[in-house]
Amino acid sequence: MRxxxxxxxxxxxxxxxxxxxxxxxxxxxxxxxxxxxxxxPPVTPPTDTTTYTLTWSDEFNGTSVDPAxxxxxxxxxxxxxxxxxxxxxxATVANGNLIxxxxxxxxxxxxxxxxxxxxxxxxxxxxxxxxxxxxLPVGAGLWPAFWMLGVNINSGVSWPSCGEIDIMEHVNADSxxxxxxxxxxxxxxxxxxxxxxxxxxxxxxxxxxxxxxxxRWYVDNTLYATGDISNNxxxxxxxxxxxxxxxxxxxxxxxxxxxxxxxxxxxxMYVDYIRVxxxx
Numbered sequence: 001m002r003x004x005x006x007x008x009x010x011x012x013x014x015x016x017x018x019x020x021x022x023x024x025x026x027x028x029x030x031x032x033x034x035x036x037x038x039x040x041p042p043v044t045p046p047t048d049t050t051t052y053t054l055t056w057s058d059e060f061n062g063t064s065v066d067p068a069x070x071x072x073x074x075x076x077x078x079x080x081x082x083x084x085x086x087x088x089x090x091a092t093v094a095n096g097n098l099i100x101x102x103x104x105x106x107x108x109x110x111x112x113x114x115x116x117x118x119x120x121x122x123x124x125x126x127x128x129x130x131x132x133x134x135x136l137p138v139g140a141g142l143w144p145a146f147w148m149l150g151v152n153i154n155s156g157v158s159w160p161s162c163g164e165i166d167i168m169e170h171v172n173a174d175s176x177x178x179x180x181x182x183x184x185x186x187x188x189x190x191x192x193x194x195x196x197x198x199x200x201x202x203x204x205x206x207x208x209x210x211x212x213x214x215x216r217w218y219v220d221n222t223l224y225a226t227g228d229i230s231n232n233x234x235x236x237x238x239x240x241x242x243x244x245x246x247x248x249x250x251x252x253x254x255x256x257x258x259x260x261x262x263x264x265x266x267x268x269m270y271v272d273y274i275r276v277x278x279x280x
Contacts, residue, residue, distance in 0.1 A: 050209070050211075050279055050280075051279075051280040052129055052277035052278065052279060052280060053277060053278050053280055054275060054276070054277050055125075055277060055278050056123050056275070056276045057273060057274065057275040057276065058070075058098075058273065058274050059096065059272075059273045060093050060096055060097055060098045060272070060273060061096055062093055063093055063094070064092070064093050065088070065092075065093055065098065065117065068122065069119060069122055070117040070118065070119060070122070071117065071118055071119075071120060071121070071122070072086070072087075072088040072091070072115065072116070072117050073086055073116045073117065073248075076109075076110050077116075080250070080255065081253050081254050081258070082143075082250045082252055083110060083111055083112055083251050083252040083260070084102065084110060084112040084113060084114040084249075084251040084252070085107040085108065085110035085112065085113050085114075086113070086114055086115055086116045086248070087107070087113055087115065089115075090102070090103065090113055090114050090115035091115035091117060096272065097270045097271060097272055098247070098270070098271040099268050099269070099270055099271075100114065100115045100247065100248070100249045100268065100269045100271070101114070101115070101249075101266050101267065101268040101269075102114040102137070102249050102251050102265060102266060102267050102268075103265055103266045104262055104266075112251040112252070112265070114248070114249045114250065115248065115249065116246065116247070116248035116249075116250075117246070117248070118244055118245065118246045118247075119245040119246075120151065120154075120244040122244075123244065123245060123276065124151050124242040124243060124244045125148075125210075125242065125243055125244075125276050125278075126240075126241060126242040126243070127210050127211050127212065127278070127279060128209075128210060128276060128277045128278040128279050129207055129208070129209045129210070129276070129279075130148065130167060130207065130208055130210070130245070130274075130275075130276050130277075131205055131206065131207030131218075131274070131275050131277075132146050132168075132205070132206055132247075132271055132272075132273065132274040132275070133203055133204070133205050133206075133271070133272035133273055134146060134168065134203065134204065134206055134269065134270065134271050134272070135200075135201065135202060135203045135204075135269070135270040136170050136200040136269055137201075137249070137264065137267035137268055137269055138172075138173045138200055138201045138264070139172070139260075139261040139263075139264030139265075139267055140172050140173060140256070140257075140259050140260060140261040140264070141172070141251055141256050141257065141258070141259055141260030141261060142170075142171070142172065142249065142250075142251065142256065142260075142264065143169070143170070143171050143249070143250035143251070143252075143253055143255055143256045144168075144169070144170055144248070144249045144250075145166065145168065145170075145246070145247070145248055145249075145250070146167045146168040146169075146206055146246075146247055146271075146274075147164065147165060147166040147167055147168075147169070147245075147246050148164070148166075148167065148243035148244060149162055149163070149164055149243060149244060149246065150162030150163040150164075150238055150241055150242070150243055151241070151242045151243060151244050152241065160182045160183050160184045160189045160190070160238075161183070161184040161238060162238060163181070163182070163183050163238030163241070163243065164180075164181065164182040164183070165181055165208060165215060165239070166178065166180040166181070166182075166193070167179065167206055167207065167208050167217070168206035169255070170200050171255050171256035172256050172257070173261075175197045175200065176195045176196070176197055177195060177196055177197070177198050177200065177204075177206070177219055178193060178194075178195045179194060179195070179196075179208070179217030179224070179225050180192065180193030181215060181227050181236075183235065183236055183238045183239065184235065184238070185234055185235040186235065190235070192227050193225065193227075194217070194224060194225035195224075196219055196222075196224035196225075198219050198220075203270070203272060204219055204220050205219070205221065206218070206219060207221070210239070212230065212240065213228070213229065213230040214226050214227060214229060214230065215227040215229060245274065245276075247269075247271060247274075249267075249268075249269045
């Protein structure tokens with residue numbers, strides 16, 4: 001979820017986005033040890049010839065966020081020049097959805113509140129398919145994201161060396177959805193990503209299919225980007241290790257800019273479910 005300053009590279013008819021620059025990021029301290037998850041009967045997500053087994057899901061069918069699955073990050077985390085104060089009160093569960101709401105609400109020096117939650121030390125994945133069905137808020141200054149970080153980020157491996165997989169990011173009021181990976185190449189931060197157009201204010205399934213050779217991004221099971229990680233090409237060894245999941249709704253920041261449409265607040269991100277599959 002870092003702001004990307006990307007330039008175009010053209011190769012074999014594919015337009016790709018790649019950048020290498022010296023950026024840094026601060027993360028709150030969490031214990032990132034993955035847990036063993038009991039398998040659930042196998043399913044095959046549409047349009048993928050690979051067969052998968054569902055290993056974990058949160059269907060958000062209860063009345064509150066399940067602490068067995070999620071940990072809240074609180075405060076302003078000091079990243080990306082964002083202007084929100086994260087607090088658990090801004091994440092609710094109702095009608096089969098997780099609802100993360102950004103509000104115009106002063107807490108300390110911060111003019112907005114929202115929520116950010118992660119699955120560190122509770123749920124992790126290494127390869128497979130990670131997907132969520134999400135409806136996004138649309139408005140200037142809003143930055144919802146569904147993404148992952150390497151579990152080793154708090155065991156001596158800093159960002160971006162830990163690796164980051166942005167399954168879905170959206171900013172402001174346009175139709176673009178971004179899928180990106182971040183990692184370290186030769187001591188510098190590197191990024192690869194593409195975007196696609198959709199209707200963010202409607203529900204869509206955002207997913208990555210991830211194996212030893214590539215990370216592939218989908219919206220509603222339509223492939224729109226592929227990142228090559230085979231044989232650790234371009235120092236992509238970070239993507240052959242476990243990752244945990246993050247959901248958040250940022251307000252303002254380097255990617256959306258600092259102009260916030262106050263008429264859109266409060267604004268909510270609705271998550272119908274998150275599911276993690278392993279490859280059979």
